[in-house]
Amino acid sequence: MDIIVVGGGLMGTAAAFFLSRRGLRVTLLERRFVGQGATVASFGNIRRQGRYLPQLPLAHRSRALWGEIDSLLGEDVEFRATGHLRLIHDQDGMEDMQAFAKAAKPWGLDLEMLEPAEIRRRFPGLGPDAIGASFSPEDGSANPRLMAPAFARAAARAGARIVEQAEVTRIERRASGFAVETCQGIFESDQLLVTAGAWGAKMAAAFDEPVPLRLNGPQMAVTEPLPHRILPVVGVWARNHDAGVYFRQVERGNVVFGGGRRVEVPWETGFAKTDPQLLAVQLPHLVRLCPALAHVQVIRTWSGPEGYLSDSLPVMGPSGKVPGLHYAFGFCGHGFQLGPGVGDVMAELIATGQTNTPIGDFSVTRFQDQPAPEPVH
Ligand SMILES: Cc1cc2nc3c(=O)[nH]c(=O)nc-3n(C[C@H](O)[C@H](O)[C@H](O)COP(=O)(O)OP(=O)(O)OC[C@H]3O[C@@H](n4cnc5c(N)ncnc54)[C@H](O)[C@@H]3O)c2cc1C
Incomplete structure (x- = not known):
């Protein structure tokens, strides 16, 4: 199975890494350079206090990955469990x-x-x-500048193709999969994961799944x-x-x-x-x-630039309308802690069709019966 990941922030690079480790053929498309969106700007807090309670299983899974992050990535990303x-x-x-x-x-x-x-x-x-x-x-911090490039390098070593300066301008669902237009040409895949940060909302809206972001x-x-x-x-x-x-x-x-x-x-x-x-x-x-x-x-x-949903929860999981399409965007200022867990859970979900970590509250479908939000420009 091959997959295109759109957006090379922490979520996209982490997903590319875990997807590659599960044996999928991954192409990550980033419009600038990996990690230059919300991720590089982050404060770097690896915090579980004050989170939406049903998000804690995902936060715990991510915290466990932070504990082994240097060996996973093969470099020091300054994770410190200082409390x-x-x-x-x-x-x-x-x-x-x-x-x-x-x-x-x-x-x-x-x-x-x-x-x-x-x-x-x-x-x-x-x-x-x-x-x-x-x-x-057991909480703490890590260096946000290092995270996405480190995940991208580890993903590349695991077989992923990382394509920078490749802005996605159009995504078409075809009978056989997806065709993704960029300034570097058209890329094709069976599956597609949108991890474009705030701009994920624009892509979801193009698939008739608008969200208030x-x-x-x-x-x-x-x-x-x-x-x-x-x-x-x-x-x-x-x-x-x-x-x-x-x-x-x-x-x-x-x-x-x-x-x-x-x-x-x-x-x-x-x-x-x-x-x-x-x-x-x-x-x-x-x-x-x-x-x-x-x-x-x-x-x-x-x-x-960070995307905030009206209920302060991210969009994560499969599309409600398009087979093979998945989302992980809009992390409302608290995605740094979740990043490794989001990548791991999305890879598990895409590779196996299920995950034991509950993410139903973050489904894009929670907005489907609401009045259409203002369009994202
Ligand atoms: C100032 C600040 C402080 C924060 N502090 C914390 C904190 O202390 N703790 C915490 O847990 N969280 C924190 N966060 C939140 C956290 O940093 C984000 O939730 C997380 O980095 C989001 O990662 P992402 O991959 O979803 O988005 P991004 O890092 O924004 O990545 C999205 C990527 O998609 C790319 N992209 C967009 N459109 C296209 C396109 N058309 N084609 C190709 N690529 C595209 C962008 O260029 C970008 O690189 C903070 C955020 C900010 C902004």
Whole structure:
């Protein structure tokens, strides 16, 4: 069986890798260079706290793959299981954390609940006015810049053909399979997997499966390098969206942070431009989480184009209308953690026709009885 994967972000390259390992003949088509969409812009958080609960089996499967990622890919992608700490500043945050921790336990996610004295002892300098925190010890981070190229190289070694600078302009379903037009010619296959990030919505709409997707960008920044002191990824339980800032320190010393409101991204360019005013909103919340950052220099800001569905869940699974067509796009700002698991599950589904990991809630068909969304340009 051969398959074309459209889009070379984390989802497409991971899927190409796992599909190739299952013996399928894979061609991955990427309009630019692999990893240059949402993936390269990611904060790199490998986080399970706060997820939609029925997504946890997929997140656990992905976390297991993160644990063996260097040997799977044959290179160091800076995965570190440093733990993920979420601080709490008010009663609303405490209630949200406690409700999530209780509900997540039967789904296999155990959170440690920390009193203020325990936070000070284990994480000195973090959350001095926090009234509590939750800690997920096996979560952490990896380097988003490395992920898609590393998966693409590993996929190529496993037999996949990776074609860059091949923008897909048209996909036709024929009796024998798919014909995919690009600026490098027409490619044909039995099966097709759409992993084109936000642009997956445009491709689904062309198959009469429109989905309500917005193109937004979380806003990120990085500081000058400092002595390496902060181990966990740090976030907050906050209902105030502006206060939802998170950060981590990379081993080279820079502190990467993001969160709060997102920027609008124009469909025509897909270029996610940062807003200096949002940085001004983020900084006081960052300093509350870690006061030592008050006098540190921010050296760069960036964002990236990410697809957000109206229910904040991705589209994943087979098409409801076209045999042989599959989707994995629209990961709503939380796809980095899921990436290896998405690639593995999609490969299993396509190669065997089934998967034990429940993904029914992410089916494209959930939108079929809704009023048609605004067209994606
Ligand atoms: C700023 C930011 C921070 C984030 N932080 C986190 C985080 O900390 N933790 C987390 O879990 N998630 C995070 N995310 C989300 C995560 O990065 C994404 O969900 C994930 O990278 C999506 O991967 P993807 O492969 O679906 O999309 P993309 O990486 O966007 O890849 C899609 C690819 O398809 C290609 N493409 C599009 N159209 C065509 C076409 N016509 N022909 C050929 N190729 C095409 C694009 O060029 C692109 O390379 C963040 C996202 C952003 C933007």
